[in-house]
Amino acid sequence: MRLSCLQENLAKGLNIVGRAAASRSTLPITTNVLLATDEGRLKLSATNLEMAVTCWLGAKVEEDGATTVPAKLMTEFVGSLPSDKVDMILTANKTLTLKCGRFEARMTGVDAKDFPPVPRVEGGVTAKVDVSEFKKGVSRVVFAAATDESRPVLTGIDAQFEGSVLTLAAADGFRLAVYKMALAEPVAQKVKAIIPSKTLAEVSRLIADADEAISITVDTQKSQILFKLKNVELVSQLLQGSFPQYSQIIPQSHTTRVVLDVPQFLRAARAAQIFARDGGGIVRLIMTPGSGKTPGRLSITARSEEIGDDQAELDAAVSGEEAKIAFNGKYLLDVLSVLTEDQVALEVTGPSSPGVIRPVGTDNYIHVVMPMFVQW
CATH class of the missing domain: 3.10.150.10 (DNA Polymerase III, subunit A, domain 2)
Structure with missing residues (x-):
């Protein structure tokens, strides 16, 4: 693998995917970030097996390839570099060399073949929501989700897509928050999902600078959900179980x-x-x-x-x-x-x-x- 890209783009991409990397794991490679060439771009991916984030960056690719390196190490090093071009070369012994101006580092990589595959969500129901409205909705419900794992469904956000409306609800036994927002176009069929609150908090962070609509695909068969922006995708597992019938709680x-x-x-x-x-x-x-x-x-x-x-x-x-x-x-x-x-x-x-x-x-x-x- 041989390519070059701008330091600020690489730093931004690593910050986007880095939070999805596991901090501690029984599968050590999930603490790494995957770097791979993809149709003339650089693809970054990280996963903790419950959630995976992928980001694509513009790059000058001279030689295709892929590797994984420790996410925290890579993010911190790239963040410390000057605003200049970063050259990356992967040698035959799996060492990744990074050069930027007068800075140079070598990182020991782990074969990309060992990296868990990022799930593909291709079936299910797809909806589009205005980014600012979605961010507002998430901010008004996510704090009401339970942090106690004794009732796992309450650690998630109940999402109902019906007609032209998306309803988000969170409850922890002491409070209930319900927010309704308009979808860009009606969904083909009604669908319900319980999304982990950590996933929605992460999506909200990812869309902070976005201005286009966010595409959401729910695949209840695989129990997965995909959030898609222009150059970023987040896939998450859904929570299993039945969310309480909260309409009975509202006076x-x-x-x-x-x-x-x-x-x-x-x-x-x-x-x-x-x-x-x-x-x-x-x-x-x-x-x-x-x-x-x-x-x-x-x-x-x-x-x-x-x-x-x-x-x-x-x-x-x-x-x-x-x-x-x-x-x-x-x-x-x-x-x-x-x-x-x-x-x-x-x-x-x-x-x-x-x-x-x-x-x-x-x-x-x-x-x-x-x-x-x-x-x-």
Whole structure:
């Protein structure tokens, strides 16, 4: 193998695929990155056997070939090089030589034949989604997935492709986030899949600079999903099992509705969480309707027996009766931090019923938080 490419392109490509390489593995070659020539381009691939990322770079290929080298070593070395042309030569003894300006390194490679094949997803149902909308949807649900492996399906995101709509949902037993987005064109048939939350977080990172539509192919027969961009592909295994029927969890009515400015609510929640951290995470909310010229208000308090307490009062549009509810402060912060709308509505029925958070002005996102039972 003999080729050359630009350092900045190589560094960017290695950063794209490098996170898919296994950090520790019973199969040592999965800590490597595959470098191979492919129709006049350089192909980079990495996999941890659950997820594989492939990226293609423009390169001047003089001699075809393939090898694998340690992903971390390659990424760190290329990242330290000057912005110049990088020459790569693979010798007969499997040593990869890299030259860039006055820098030169040799890395011991492992035969590319031993690298696990990247799965090909060719069957199934394909959908296209606007990149910015997909990134927004992922950001609003991914944090609500469980990190505890005791119920593996809850560590994933439930994805339903139906008609012209993609619905993403995540739940960890304490909260539920549901986001609906439009597909570029209707899917041929309804399909459901549980995508690992780590996969979606990685896809969201990959599309940070992309501006074209992202193509998603779900193959339920092979239990695989493919995310495809212009020069990047990510293939992941799907999670097996049945996702809970979450529509039954979403309250259909409320007795009190509070509308607040998102930045003010977020600031007050952040302040309360400082004290709540040492007080079991409890943040208490009391909603009081206005009367006459007096506006309604929301009182947010948190208390720790050891360090003290905090209270904030916010003007709010409160409709319905006076109400109080307590939440885990972290859950409140998580959802408020991802909202980009100016206002948010909080709907409650009582201190022992779930609270519902919805952005004002859109009806495609809903967040349900279970209450904490506290002494008032």
